[in-house]
Amino acid sequence: MPILLKRVYATPSKNDGYRVLVERLWPRGLSKAQAHVDLWLKDAAPSTTLRKWFGHDPEKWHEFKTRYFTELAQNPSVIEEIRVQAKTAPVTFVYASKEERYNNAVALKEYLEHDR
Numbered sequence: 001m002p003i004l005l006k007r008v009y010a011t012p013s014k015n016d017g018y019r020v021l022v023e024r025l026w027p028r029g030l031s032k033a034q035a036h037v038d039l040w041l042k043d044a045a046p047s048t049t050l051r052k053w054f055g056h057d058p059e060k061w062h063e064f065k066t067r068y069f070t071e072l073a074q075n076p077s078v079i080e081e082i083r084v085q086a087k088t089a090p091v092t093f094v095y096a097s098k099e100e101r102y103n104n105a106v107a108l109k110e111y112l113e114h115d116r
Contacts, residue, residue, distance in 0.1 A: 003086060003109045008094040012036040017090030020082060022105050024048060027096040037094060043078045046104050047071060056099040065107045072111055079112065086112075
């Protein structure tokens with residue numbers, strides 16, 4: 001299941017394939033036309049409580065992933081469309097964070113690639 005990652009503010013490309021915004025909140029200062037998003041999957045984003053607790057703190061990364069994976073496991077239908085799309089075409093998770101290594105898109109990709 002090839003899943004790519006890209007910041008939503010970066011220029012979209014044809015190689016992105018199916019672009020999925022995996023944020024609970026719409027990115028600031030960006031119109032829907034500029035984002036070139038095929039699907040806004042806000043329910044696949046971490047809960048507001050978890051997102052605020054984490055705050056992109058690398059020291060909380062492992063605990064964040066554990067809690068986030070638990071949230072995802074409790075609602076498996078949320079990510080089913082991604083699984084279906086990824087079988088036929090590239091999927092790119094687009095995210096708003098400036099943090100490229102410690103964000104929910106990275107964690108969601110890991111979750112799906114390990115087919116939990």
